[in-house]
Amino acid sequence: MSLYRSFARFFPPPQYMTLPSVGVDVSDSSLKYMRFTPSHGKEGGAQLRAWGDIPLVPGIVEDGSVVNAAELTKQLQDVRKKVGVPYIRMSLPEKHAYVFETTIDKNASSEEMRGLLEFKLQENVPLSPREALFDYEIVENSGEDAHCVVVTVYGKSTVSEYYDACTAAGFVPLSFEVEAQAIARAVASKREQGSTMVVDFGERHVGVGVVHNNVLVYTYTSDVGGRSLSDAMREVLGDTDEHELTRIKNEHGLRGTYKNKSVRLALVKVIEKLTDELESHIQYWNDKEHGRDERAVAEVVLCGGGANLAGLPEYLAKTLSVPVRRGNVWEGAFSVEEFVPPIDQRHAYGYATTIGLALAGITPFSPS
Numbered sequence: 001m002s003l004y005r006s007f008a009r010f011f012p013p014p015q016y017m018t019l020p021s022v023g024v025d026v027s028d029s030s031l032k033y034m035r036f037t038p039s040h041g042k043e044g045g046a047q048l049r050a051w052g053d054i055p056l057v058p059g060i061v062e063d064g065s066v067v068n069a070a071e072l073t074k075q076l077q078d079v080r081k082k083v084g085v086p087y088i089r090m091s092l093p094e095k096h097a098y099v100f101e102t103t104i105d106k107n108a109s110s111e112e113m114r115g116l117l118e119f120k121l122q123e124n125v126p127l128s129p130r131e132a133l134f135d136y137e138i139v140e141n142s143g144e145d146a147h148c149v150v151v152t153v154y155g156k157s158t159v160s161e162y163y164d165a166c167t168a169a170g171f172v173p174l175s176f177e178v179e180a181q182a183i184a185r186a187v188a189s190k191r192e193q194g195s196t197m198v199v200d201f202g203e204r205h206v207g208v209g210v211v212h213n214n215v216l217v218y219t220y221t222s223d224v225g226g227r228s229l230s231d232a233m234r235e236v237l238g239d240t241d242e243h244e245l246t247r248i249k250n251e252h253g254l255r256g257t258y259k260n261k262s263v264r265l266a267l268v269k270v271i272e273k274l275t276d277e278l279e280s281h282i283q284y285w286n287d288k289e290h291g292r293d294e295r296a297v298a299e300v301v302l303c304g305g306g307a308n309l310a311g312l313p314e315y316l317a318k319t320l321s322v323p324v325r326r327g328n329v330w331e332g333a334f335s336v337e338e339f340v341p342p343i344d345q346r347h348a349y350g351y352a353t354t355i356g357l358a359l360a361g362i363t364p365f366s367p368s
Helices: 004-008 069-083 110-124 156-168 179-187 226-237 242-251 261-288 312-320 345-360
Strands: 021-026 030-038 046-055 087-092 098-105 132-141 146-155 172-178 195-201 206-212 215-222 297-303 324-326
Touching: 021 069, 021 179, 021 345, 030 069, 030 345, 046 069, 046 345, 069 156, 087 156, 087 179, 087 345, 098 110, 098 215, 110 132, 110 146, 132 156, 132 215, 146 156, 146 215, 156 172, 172 179, 172 345, 179 195, 179 206, 179 215, 179 297, 179 345, 195 261, 206 261, 215 261, 226 242, 226 261, 261 297, 261 312, 297 312, 297 345, 312 324
Parallel strands: 021 087, 087 172, 195 297, 297 324
Antiparallel strands: 021 030, 030 046, 098 146, 132 146, 195 206, 206 215
C-alpha cells in the first residue's frame, strides 16, 4: 500500500508505465538506499545495482519528523548522484501512521469509496480530513454486499516534509509507504492461512506490523530498541564501546554464554518488556478477529539490526507460543543460493525496508 493515489491529487508525477526508481528508508540515525533492475534470466527476480547506508547526525530527523530539511536534502542529493535515476520510493515513519480497517459497499465507485472513507476518518484517527492524506486497499470481501478495506493515514505535514526534501534533491517521488508494508514485501511469506507479525528491531524503536494477504492491517511502535539494550549493558559493564557491545549482543546475547552472567540478565530485562508488548498486541489482534484462524497471527518475522541478538528468536517463540524466525530479506528479490549479495547477513537485516521499497520499483508502475 502506498500513499501515491492521495498525494498525486496534489503533486502528480509523469505518467509512464515503468519508472526505474530507488528505494530510500530514512530513520533518525541513517539513510539507506537501494536500487534493483529486473533480471532477464530464466527465474526472473531482481539485480542489485546500487546500495548504501549514510549515517545521519542527531538533529536531522527526530522521532520520524524532519527537523533539518536542508541537511536531509543534501544527503538525498548525494544519493541522486550515486544511483543515476530521478525517481524515488520512500518509507514514512510508522510512529506517525494510522491504520484501520472498515467495510465499504462493494458497489461503490472509486470516487464514492474515497468519499465514504474520508467520512470514516473522523471516527478512526485524530486528524480532520483537511489535515490528512490517506490511501486504501481492498483486502477481501467481508460479505455479499461489502468489501473489507484497510486505510492508511498520515498527516499532510508529515508527508510534505519528506516530499519537499525529495523534490529539492531533484527526485520525483512515486510512492510513500509505511515501513512495515515495505518490509512485508521483502520478508513476509505468502501464507494460505493466518497473518504474519513483522518486527523491525531498530536502534531507537521497534516497528511492529501485522500483515494479512500481503497487506498491512495493523501497526504499532515500541520505544524499546537496540539503544535500550546498550544502555542496559553499560549499567553492568560501564563505559564500553558500542562496537564491543554489538559484538557481545550478536555472539552471546540471550544465550548466557558471556563471562559476565549479569549481562544476560540486563538484556532479558529489556527483552521482557518488548515481549510483553508483542504478546499484548498479538492477543489484541487475535481477540479482535473473534477466533477466525485464517486471520490470527501465525508467525513472527524479525528484521532490523536488533534481529542479530543471539537467542532472540528462540526466546520470543517460547514466550509468544508462535513460530519466530529471522526474515530472509532477499526472499522477494533473488535466491541467495544462486547469487551471493554484497551485504553480509548481519547488516542485511537492517536493509529490509529499503529492499521492500526497491522491489516496488521493478514492477510496472500504475497510479490506479
